[in-house]
Amino acid sequence: MRFRRRARTWGRGIVLACALQLAGCAAAPAWAAQPCVGAPAGVPGxxxxVRIGVAREWIGARFFRAGGSNSHPTLLLLHGFPGAELNLDLAHAVRRAGWNVIVPHYRGAWGTPGNxxxxxxxxxxxxVLAWLRTPEAAADYGVDARTLxxxxxSLGGFLALTAAAGDADVRGAVSLAGFNFGAVTAGPGARPGTEQQLAALWQESAQWLSGASGAALAREAVQAxxxxxxRRLAVPLARRPLLLVAARYDQVAPPVLHHERLLQSLRAAHARTVEDVVLDTxxxxxxARTGLAERLVGWLQAKFPGDTHRGGRCGAPTRAQAAELLPQG
Structure with missing residues (x-):
């Protein structure tokens, strides 16, 4: 009975023994990365x-492997600044719906080296998008690069839309209370003393990040x-499905500045597949976490209905394999 109780937890954390050592755990056990064929549906992921190389450095990421099928569409889920909210509840909800999810930490954030x-x-x-298209990601993590x-x-919403606009093969993009830097530092949103105000606003969060300060981040944003x-990316963004979710009582990225004006630009670019919603939160x-997860999953299922299950079925680990995941002693 003791073994069965522990073995049932294997799908929740395949790297239980090294969960606190991000730099030392680069991949799942070899048996978990092998092609899986013939097992029943409903097997947990x-x-x-993982460690992903970038500019002679690396970034760490959590990878949520969907259960059941060998090859899955994959969601890149980007956290905000500094990353107190990682949205792992959304990651698990999307994983349960048949998608892989990868949640990276940027350089200098939460254990990832660099500035x-x-x-x-x-x-x-x-x-991370480039890594998702590698043979390693396909073979070891079941990534179907045809549906990314x-x-x-917040910051992650800005990054998601920026990445999608510059990558024609990204199938869709989602911004959750996305922060539009240019709306604050240029145009009608800019005010005298903006750089100083941003420096003071960002200083506390910058303390959690390596090599960062409120002043340096504000200077970088204002210079950009x-x-x-x-809004400058409206034309390339208008070519694919988008989900924009705003929060009515958002004091960080007020919808009137960061959401509504972007929507206007997208509509002017004749975007036909934009879904937007403003939640009372x-x-x-x-x-509103449960409703947010349901909306995200529902949007993915509606926009990409035929992409969830491809390839073979993945089997559960043997008794010996499951034992590899248990603490020793």
Whole structure:
């Protein structure tokens, strides 16, 4: 009975023994990465951690492998700044719906080495997309690179839309209370003293990130100016399905500035597959998590109905394989 109780937990965390050592756990056990054929449906997936190279450095990421089928569409889920809310509840909900999910930490954030900058975060998102198209991702993690969707919250929403606009093979994008830098640092949203105000606003969060300060991040954003205005990307974004979710009581990314104006630009670009909603909650969707997960999963299923299950079925681990995941002693 003791074995069965523990063995049932294998799908929740395939790297239980190294969950706190992000840098030391690069892949799932070899048996979990082998092609799986002939097992029944409903077999649970697993969670692992991976290291992805970028500019002679690396970023760490959690990978949520969907159960059942050998090859799955995959959602890149990008967290905000500094990343207190990782949206792992959304990751599990999407995984249960038959999608793989990868949640990376940008350079300088939460154990990933290097320095945190906005430009590094933009490049890191692109690096993860590139990794998802590698033979390693297909063979070891069951990634079906034909269906890649990018989603993100706050900063992650900005990164998701930026990455999608620059990558024609990304099938869709989701922004959850996305922060549009250009709307604050350029155009009608800009105010005298913007750089100083942003520096003070971002300093507390910057303390959790390596090599970052509120002043440096504010200077970087102001220097980018209109280049980081998502409205400039309306034409390439309008070519694919989009889900934009705002929070009515958001004081970080107020909908009137970060949501409504982007929608206007997308509609002017003749976007026909944009779904938008404003929820009665705050920036973190703190009291609307269940509904947010349902909306995200429902959107994925509606926009990509034939992509969930491809390839063979993955079997459960043998008794010996499951024992590899249990603490020793």
């Amino acid at each position: 697993w969670v692992s951690v 945190f900058t906005w430009r590094h975060a933009i490049a890191d998102a692109k690096a 969707v990018v989603a993100g919250h 100016g209109a280049q980081w205005d998502l 705050d920036h973190g969707f703190i009291d």
